[in-house]
């Protein structure tokens with residue numbers, strides 16, 4: 520059993536990274552092999568629309584043909600039993616690191632066909648983790664619910680059931696007084712970070728354990 524967790528935040532140890540770290544710990548506690556990959560450490564592009572992955576009889580049929588730092592990671596994801604993609608919301612969608620990764624992970628398996636199944640490997644357990652500034656009650660208003668559901672639908676189409684994990688109203692800075700921002704109730708954010716985020720870390724641990732079981 521091999522679980523790969525992918526961090527789409529450029530901040531290794533902040534909200535998204537910490538949650539993913541817990542997922543990895545939970546998976547290991549269940550006896551799985553598990554590791555966390557930070558996309559910001561890699562040099563890569565999004566899909567370049569070469570269509571080599573759909574070329575009939577081609578050497579890269581069903582697999583991404585672009586050669587860069589994602590090549591090996593996509594191979595590992597292809598073989599993994601469980602995938603967890605974590606990303607902050609950036610301007611209402613996944614971070615650019617995660618968007619580019621998703622394009623490359625997903626498109627290789629898609630076929631323009633109503634008759635054939637996608638070229639994804641055997642089913643995997645999977646989860647999507649989203650972290651964001653807005654409180655959960657505002658997700659719909661800011662269009663985030665639709666983005667999350669769309670990504671989940673694609674994951675389910677390719678790999679089978681996919682869990683959703685949301686961490687809302689996150690703490691963005693250690694010290695808000697250093698930054699030019701008057702939008703937030705800083706005390707409420709800090710309180711939430713002290714009282715709710717630790718519970719989310721526990722839930723992330725359980726998610727890892729569940730996915731690996």
Ligand SMILES: Cc1cc2nc3c(=O)[nH]c(=O)nc-3n(C[C@H](O)[C@H](O)[C@H](O)COP(=O)(O)O)c2cc1C
Pocket residue numbers: 528529530533534535536606607608609610611612650651652653689690691
């Ligand atoms: C470039 C940028 C754009 C952002 N856009 C949004 C947004 O559209 N909606 C939102 O709720 N939060 C937004 N945020 C806040 C982050 O999503 C939030 O702080 C997240 O938890 C950060 O994840 P991290 O701590 O793992 O880096 C943005 C942050 C940055 C840096």
